[in-house]
Amino acid sequence: MDLYAENILDHYRHPRHKKPATRHPPFDSVHSRQPETIVHTEANLSCGDEISISLNIKDDRITEIFWDGTGCAISQAAMSMLSEELHGKTMTEIEALTPQNIYDSLGVPIGPRRAKCALLGLLTLKNTLRTHKGVDHVSWARLIALHNH
Amino acid sequence: MMDIDMPLDIAFIRRQFPFLRASPPPVYLDSAAMAQVPDAVLNAMTQWEHSSRANVHRGMHARAEESTIAYEAARSTVQQFLNAKHSDEIVFTKSCTEAINLVARSWGETHLQENDAIVLSMLEHHSNIVPWMQLKDRKGIDVLWMDIDENGMPRMEDLEKHLKTGRVKIVSVTALSNVLGVTPDLQKIIALAHEAGALVLLDAAQAIAHMPLDVQKLDCDFLAFSGHKLYGPTGIGVLYGKRKLLETMPPFLGGGMMIREVHTEGFTPADLPAKFEAGTPPIAEAVGLGTAMEWLVAGCRLQVANSSHASSNQQRRTGILWDDIQPHEQSLLQHATCSLQQISGLHILGPTPDSQLLTHGCVSFTLDSVHPHDLTEILGRRSIALRAGHHCCMPLHKRLGIPASTRLSVGVYTTKEEIDACVQAIVEARKKLNT
Ligand SMILES: Cc1ncc(COP(=O)(O)O)c(C=O)c1O
Numbered sequence: 001m002d003l004y005a006e007n008i009l010d011h012y013r014h015p016r017h018k019k020p021a022t023r024h025p026p027f028d029s030v031h032s033r034q035p036e037t038i039v040h041t042e043a044n045l046s047c048g049d050e051i052s053i054s055l056n057i058k059d060d061r062i063t064e065i066f067w068d069g070t071g072c073a074i075s076q077a078a079m080s081m082l083s084e085e086l087h088g089k090t091m092t093e094i095e096a097l098t099p100q101n102i103y104d105s106l107g108v109p110i111g112p113r114r115a116k117c118a119l120l121g122l123l124t125l126k127n128t129l130r131t132h133k134g135v136d137h138v139s140w141a142r143l144i145a146l147h148n149h
Numbered sequence: 150m151m152d153i154d155m156p157l158d159i160a161f162i163r164r165q166f167p168f169l170r171a172s173p174p175p176v177y178l179d180s181a182a183m184a185q186v187p188d189a190v191l192n193a194m195t196q197w198e199h200s201s202r203a204n205v206h207r208g209m210h211a212r213a214e215e216s217t218i219a220y221e222a223a224r225s226t227v228q229q230f231l232n233a234k235h236s237d238e239i240v241f242t243k244s245c246t247e248a249i250n251l252v253a254r255s256w257g258e259t260h261l262q263e264n265d266a267i268v269l270s271m272l273e274h275h276s277n278i279v280p281w282m283q284l285k286d287r288k289g290i291d292v293l294w295m296d297i298d299e300n301g302m303p304r305m306e307d308l309e310k311h312l313k314t315g316r317v318k319i320v321s322v323t324a325l326s327n328v329l330g331v332t333p334d335l336q337k338i339i340a341l342a343h344e345a346g347a348l349v350l351l352d353a354a355q356a357i358a359h360m361p362l363d364v365q366k367l368d369c370d371f372l373a374f375s376g377h378k379l380y381g382p383t384g385i386g387v388l389y390g391k392r393k394l395l396e397t398m399p400p401f402l403g404g405g406m407m408i409r410e411v412h413t414e415g416f417t418p419a420d421l422p423a424k425f426e427a428g429t430p431p432i433a434e435a436v437g438l439g440t441a442m443e444w445l446v447a448g449c450r451l452q453v454a455n456s457s458h459a460s461s462n463q464q465r466r467t468g469i470l471w472d473d474i475q476p477h478e479q480s481l482l483q484h485a486t487c488s489l490q491q492i493s494g495l496h497i498l499g500p501t502p503d504s505q506l507l508t509h510g511c512v513s514f515t516l517d518s519v520h521p522h523d524l525t526e527i528l529g530r531r532s533i534a535l536r537a538g539h540h541c542c543m544p545l546h547k548r549l550g551i552p553a554s555t556r557l558s559v560g561v562y563t564t565k566e567e568i569d570a571c572v573q574a575i576v577e578a579r580k581k582l583n584t
Contacts, residue, residue, distance in 0.1 A: 003526060009581070013583070049552075072520035072522040072526075
């Protein structure tokens, strides 16, 4: 099956909820602009992929999401698809998301070589919320080991 | 004697590589990461396993002796290939990386003190950076950098400036960049360093497969490379070091082979090169490496690949080895560069076109709005192998202001048709990703 399926390329060429202003200097992990806006950046150093997420949160629910990033089609498309699912979600719901959810929405087989590309957005998302809650970030190893229950 | 002007018979060479005999043949443009292995090398290794397999330098039985002879013959072949003065200046290691670590640990730990400095260039592979960084952390030495100019060549002014501090004890540079394909002015670097009382280590991981390296003529103090980039097996590398330096260095790893005597109070190390070869060495791999060198010198051109030592010696001395390989690889790289340049939005890294600088082995590039991983993934699915990423050169990529690049590299078996297929596939991949 073609990894570069039409839906992936469509999200890559026309990313949803992507807004350049979201971007912050890389590796500057926490940066609050307004009380309820939280921005966080993660990078995949081995390939130079980078994603920043900006969330507006109200009553523990995501009311607005923007993201920005650079990287391969898989990382960018996965983030774009993920961004469409986030409105109204709570921290608990985000914490429950697993790699399999991402692979399911991509709908193509993701081998070990590309797993980190596919999951960069999810990692960034989880750690944006964890930053907000002031809890420890989730690591790559932990994220990849997460399974559906 | 072989005809000097005889061009390489590429079809004949390709038939000697099991990997390239696959049908349809893969388009393998990643020899800078690992070259493929010819039958001659595999056969020599298998033959050692079948009839000479025994440990070296221990045991009196006939196979042990045969094995020792084969292992030491490989060392002599490496000595001749590099034109080293003595065979005990050739130390077998597991890789180029281990060879550099050996120098950083053994020589660095004993000869460097706080406030001493070492010089690296911005072209270096992580293998020639991290061992020195580890030393920096342990010994409090400074790591000074030679920046690169617009052609990617290390800046001599930087070297001169660093050497003037009087603190530099070693300059450790690549003999050929594994990203830009440029060769620093080795002769000049070595002359300047020696004038200032500093040693020079050459990281020849790439250079070894693309140009003659005569350690006596170069007068480098150390030189390191791996077998797998020279059409040899994995798990074998070489450290060349001048005898008088190796003699002043303590053993790197401890174990069997590297001792003269062990008693309950301590040990005395063995003589060179055993001092640096602790434990059972990679014997089949050494035999394979020796055979790869002989194959490159003569065997790859012979219908019957059984070159004698005498003829390979003579060819090495007369330089015939490189007289046909280099033009072949040069024309491939020129062809690749010209074809790639036709692709709009493609930027070749390295020397500017009017610099007249020759590159060797590889050409790297970026393509606007196409990530190297997407490009190589799509090409890979069509059996076209290129490398994407930072190629273990993060400081260089940071210096170039890019997160990653794509690299096309060539070897003796590469053809223009393969490059054409690759260029065509790049154009199609770009279309697929961007339209
Ligand atoms: C310039 C350079 N130096 C060092 C190395 C390390 O070689 P190895 O991984 O075989 O030890 C490489 C291999 O990629 C290289 O290209």
